[in-house]
Amino acid sequence: MNVFVKSLGALALLTLSSLANAFDLQQLSDQLAKPDVIHGQFIQEKHLRALPQPLISKGNFVLAKHYGLLWLLKTPLQQDYRINAKGIARRDVSGWQLLPGKSAGAEQNRLFLAVLQGDSSGLQRDFELTLSGDAQKWHLTLTPRSVLLKQVFNQINITGGTLVNTIELLETQGDSTVLRMQDSTAGQPLSDAEQHDFAE
Template sequence: MSRLWRTLGVLILLSVFAPVAAAADVDLVKQRVAKVGVLRGDFTQEKQVTGFKNPLRSQGRFVLAQDHGVIWTTLKPFPSEVVVTRDRILSRQSDGSTRVELDAKQQPAMRSVNAIMFALMSGDAQALSAQFTVKVDALPNNGWKMQLSPRSAMLGKVFTGLKLSGDRYVREVEITEANQDVTRIHFASMSETPAALSAEEGGKFE
């Protein structure tokens, strides 16, 4: 995930902002997706690399805090943690060592990385439509799916398309890269409680 955020941050500076998606599309997702301060859940990630038979799999848990950022904790196959804030991306390894991967003081695009990452995980169609052409379909039981196509040629050199689907929450994200590698992320066991970060969670953003 950190590689994806890093790439997005660089390209956002180079891409051209375009008009947002059709209001009806944006409104549909706005009405169906929950707006919560803190959301916790589990994830499973599968990446199919071109030329390899078996996909790369990982799983773990996440904390999405609207006022702070995201804690992305991989449990399998190798423990690690990525913490994304407004100003930086931190990578923590299983031995407790920490490495600053991106710092907004050195790379101002970091602030845009945060915005795009939040938009993907929260299903914010309006934010995503600044960089992608957005098509939204309504599904039964308050469900929806969203297809994203890059607006700029520069962004198209990295992604050929993204797909999101969900209901009250984003449930699945599929990312197809220009080299045809495909990453699928499934979110489960989402919880809006407790509504505040624990002391341990809050400390990770400091």
């Protein structure tokens, strides 16, 4: 009887531990990749060692699974960006202009796109990923693998639930960026204007 009880106890512990570890990177990827379109607002805080106060920018974003990311900066200046498989484009008076692909800003924006779309396989090429929490409240830590990324980032922390809530970039030089995604909704389709922006 004691052996049977011990076996049941061991089985219960195994079940509990497997439930505790049930939320994995694949499930997180599937969860973040589920919505076709996400609309939301963002607040970006850039903390520079040389400045006592962070630089704050605000705007809206549109993430479309099959098209990419529209990053629409409203303050302190108005500037629209589009990030997709072709690269990063900035809108000017004549339309969308593709930017050089090797800048630090370009790499950062590609990273944002991979994170928001739940592309863990893409992230795993460049980072060691450590996930904790569950589907409702999770924390993902990205530690750079490559020498190049190690020169730029110490670590990247991402938190969220159904969608991404915050992205924190900790840079090797002591600067950091915190990106807060607010009022994100996944039920609204692309507007005609947004479809046009992605199609151009």
